[in-house]
Amino acid sequence: MSATATAKQQSSGPVLDWAAGHGPVTGALSATTGAFAVATTGAATSMPPTWALAVGAAGALGHTVVGLRVRNAGRTLATRAASWLVGAGWTTWAMTHGPLTWAALGSLATIGVGIGAAARSTALFEEAREEEAIAAEQRQIAQELSAERREIAAEWVERIRRICNITVRVLGVEKWETGAGYSLDLEPQGGVTYDRIAQYSVQLSADARLPHGCTATAGPGIHQGRTIMDVTTVNVLEEERTYPADYGPLSVLTGIPWGYRTNAEQIRAYLREQCALVVGPTGSGKTNMVHAILAGFARAEDMLTWVIDLNAGSAGLPWVLPALNGEISHPEGKPVRPGVDWLAGTYEEAVTMLDAAVRVAKQRKMGYQDLLAKANTDLLPISPAIPQIMLVIDEGAEILASTDRRMRKLGEKILEVIRIARAMGLRTVLTALGATGSVLGNLMIRREAKVRVALTGGETEGMDLSKMFPGTRGLRVDQAPYKGSGFMGTPESPAALFKTWRVLPNQIREIIAATSDRHPVLDTLSAKAAGPAYARRWDTDRIGWMRDHTPRTDQGTDNAPAGQGLRLSALRDEQDSGQDASEDAMLRRFRAEIDAQFATAPDSDASPAERGGLNLSALRGGQDSPAQREALALLLAAGTEGTGASAIARALADTHGTTRQTVVGWLKTWADNGTAVRVGEGTKARYVHRQHAPGQAPES
Numbered sequence: 001m002s003a004t005a006t007a008k009q010q011s012s013g014p015v016l017d018w019a020a021g022h023g024p025v026t027g028a029l030s031a032t033t034g035a036f037a038v039a040t041t042g043a044a045t046s047m048p049p050t051w052a053l054a055v056g057a058a059g060a061l062g063h064t065v066v067g068l069r070v071r072n073a074g075r076t077l078a079t080r081a082a083s084w085l086v087g088a089g090w091t092t093w094a095m096t097h098g099p100l101t102w103a104a105l106g107s108l109a110t111i112g113v114g115i116g117a118a119a120r121s122t123a124l125f126e127e128a129r130e131e132e133a134i135a136a137e138q139r140q141i142a143q144e145l146s147a148e149r150r151e152i153a154a155e156w157v158e159r160i161r162r163i164c165n166i167t168v169r170v171l172g173v174e175k176w177e178t179g180a181g182y183s184l185d186l187e188p189q190g191g192v193t194y195d196r197i198a199q200y201s202v203q204l205s206a207d208a209r210l211p212h213g214c215t216a217t218a219g220p221g222i223h224q225g226r227t228i229m230d231v232t233t234v235n236v237l238e239e240e241r242t243y244p245a246d247y248g249p250l251s252v253l254t255g256i257p258w259g260y261r262t263n264a265e266q267i268r269a270y271l272r273e274q275c276a277l278v279v280g281p282t283g284s285g286k287t288n289m290v291h292a293i294l295a296g297f298a299r300a301e302d303m304l305t306w307v308i309d310l311n312a313g314s315a316g317l318p319w320v321l322p323a324l325n326g327e328i329s330h331p332e333g334k335p336v337r338p339g340v341d342w343l344a345g346t347y348e349e350a351v352t353m354l355d356a357a358v359r360v361a362k363q364r365k366m367g368y369q370d371l372l373a374k375a376n377t378d379l380l381p382i383s384p385a386i387p388q389i390m391l392v393i394d395e396g397a398e399i400l401a402s403t404d405r406r407m408r409k410l411g412e413k414i415l416e417v418i419r420i421a422r423a424m425g426l427r428t429v430l431t432a433l434g435a436t437g438s439v440l441g442n443l444m445i446r447r448e449a450k451v452r453v454a455l456t457g458g459e460t461e462g463m464d465l466s467k468m469f470p471g472t473r474g475l476r477v478d479q480a481p482y483k484g485s486g487f488m489g490t491p492e493s494p495a496a497l498f499k500t501w502r503v504l505p506n507q508i509r510e511i512i513a514a515t516s517d518r519h520p521v522l523d524t525l526s527a528k529a530a531g532p533a534y535a536r537r538w539d540t541d542r543i544g545w546m547r548d549h550t551p552r553t554d555q556g557t558d559n560a561p562a563g564q565g566l567r568l569s570a571l572r573d574e575q576d577s578g579q580d581a582s583e584d585a586m587l588r589r590f591r592a593e594i595d596a597q598f599a600t601a602p603d604s605d606a607s608p609a610e611r612g613g614l615n616l617s618a619l620r621g622g623q624d625s626p627a628q629r630e631a632l633a634l635l636l637a638a639g640t641e642g643t644g645a646s647a648i649a650r651a652l653a654d655t656h657g658t659t660r661q662t663v664v665g666w667l668k669t670w671a672d673n674g675t676a677v678r679v680g681e682g683t684k685a686r687y688v689h690r691q692h693a694p695g696q697a698p699e700s
């Protein structure tokens with residue numbers, strides 16, 4: 001393309017000219033997806049032309065340089081552009097107010113297309129021109145290679161006709177730069193749509209003799225009469241890839257990378273309006289996936305993560321303890337903030353958190369009326385000044401499905417947050433051990449949680465992919481037999497194979513350190529609504545349970561029955577008071593530093609409460625928590641009469657295979673930590689929940 005032509009096109013339409021002159025696939029796709037979408041959106045929302053140009057140029061570069069690889073980014077960008085810029089309308093506000101400036105937004109969009117955000121728009125323009133020239137040369141070379149492409153095209157025309165009984169015309173073949181496969185731009189004849197071909201994914205993959213883990217998947221093309229067929233030829237899911245070492249800033253607007261596809265491209269979750277559901281049976285790599293999710297949230301400049309994890313906080317603790325224990329030092333000596341903003345590992349704390357979340361949502365709705373009116377939107381503008389709150393609830397789906405009264409209460413609160421808080425910037429990520437009917441049967445979850453992950457790790461049990469990804473065909477559990485691999489689908493990216501990165505413990509520490517200064521502070525209005533429950537979340541008595549679960553070397557001396565999982569009382573007994581006092585002092589200091597630095601507490605009265613009252617500690621127990629929960633429910637149900645180990649064990653034997661000895665251990669622990677009271681002696685000995693214990697005021 002000549003310089004004159006470029007200049008001319010620049011004046012008439014700076015974005016579109018970059019799409020011109022591409023190959024049959026890339027050109028058409030460029031024009032109709034990424035660049036064009038941004039140009040249109042930019043015009044519709046008065047996006048400053050320099051930024052429209054930067055985004056357009058970046059999009060064109062991406063298309064030229066990496067060809068079809070950016071097709072997905074283009075699609076995504078179109079969707080994102082529609083939902084962030086036009087649908088939401090809040091960027092109009094962002095242009096004139098607050099820290100989310102057009103410059104920032106433009107940068108984000110540019111990053112989203114995959115080209116350096118730091119480059120100035122003019123530089124990008126020049127660069128794009130050079131790249132375009134290089135691309136012209138490459139196209140020349142590509143023509144010489146077209147024999148190979150023609151062969152691929154002919155092969156697939158024949159295969160699709162034979163297997164699907166559909167005649168297609170191949171308009172382009174593009175090999176991926178990752179070397180992991182290629183894409184075909186197809187035009188099925190006779191008004192056939194992509195989904196008809198998608199049905200035959202399995203047969204087509206087998207017929208093409210693709211290696212295990214590789215697929216041929218048909219997806220929508222640039223209009224209803226076109227189809228893109230992605231064919232993977234190298235199994236990138238097989239290898240272990242650690243979380244990318246670039247811990248650079250992210251935003252709810254850029255989307256959060258959760259893993260990579262079979263073509264080695266990142267897949268991102270856009271959670272401004274969506275909730276997410278992550279299903280993974282034991283051993284599938286679910287805990288690791290939660291870490292990858294928390295890593296992304298920690299990197300975001302406009303997100304605060306609140307974690308509920310009733311399994312001893314095991315998913316959240318690695319994001320808190322290194323900061324809490326002072327294991328990470330800040331280069332300027334400042335306190336290091338935990339990688340999550342709030343961690344609830346007990347039932348009470350979870351209730352406190354969810355109540356606070358509901359209050360924040362309601363208060364935001366009332367308190368930001370002016371802002372919403374000015375921006376002419378009902379979707380709260382999220383920014384570092386008004387951050388999105390992401391509630392990550394490990395095994396939250398199991399809470400929703402529980403029949404236990406207290407768990408049901410918790411479940412109702414979770415659903416309330418999901419129901420009322422979308423517009424106000426509170427979204428949830430629920431994990432589940434299985435895609436149970438009671439979770440996916442819930443209309444609220446089905447409607448609000450369209451970012452979905454099924455980690456299969458080869459597990460077939462409880463893994464109904466057709467329920468997780470309705471309308472998607474050809475997904476088979478055995479395609480993803482590796483830990484951390486499975487299927488992910490979002491409104492922007494149809495369900496397909498993916499794998500998440502392995503997050504190593506030292507990476508969690510690195511991310512905590514790298515992001516400590518980046519976390520936003522909860523906006524004043526929300527912080528007020530959340531009240532002392534939020535401000536005092538790091539109080540010694542509130543986080544006592546975390547210390548109880550910190551692994552200690554002296555655990556071996558504990559003679560509690562095997563399988564008990566909880567050794568809280570034993571640990572307490574073993575701590576000499578000197579150590580206790582110094583830990584309390586350390587925690588007090590930590591909280592004071594956090595408060596001083598981030599103004600998170602209205603007052604600093606941090607006298608440590610007595611720690612005996614940790615209720616429902618069983619919920620924090622080890623691997624047996626569902627059984628323990630049920631045992632606790634039985635204890636509660638037994639009222640003032642109380643019950644004993646044998647009766648509880650009998651009730652649990654069938655469903656959980658729990659032994660009497662295990663129940664003895666739980667009861668002992670509950671008695672030690674005040675959850676239960678032992679009454680009577682010898683054979684008459686029984687346990688009464690503290691709610692029903694003589695002389696106790698009933699709990700609310």
Ligand SMILES: Nc1ncnc2c1ncn2[C@@H]1O[C@H](COP(=O)(O)OP(=O)(O)OP(=O)(O)O)[C@@H](O)[C@H]1O
Nearest residue numbers: 240281282283284285286287288483484500501502
């Ligand atoms: N993305 C991944 N890539 C490679 N290996 C992984 C990945 N995720 C998990 N693994 C491997 O699987 C092991 C188990 O992972 P993880 O603890 O996350 O599983 P889980 O499903 O939570 O299991 P459990 O419920 O038993 O804790 C890890 O120690 C690691 O070796």
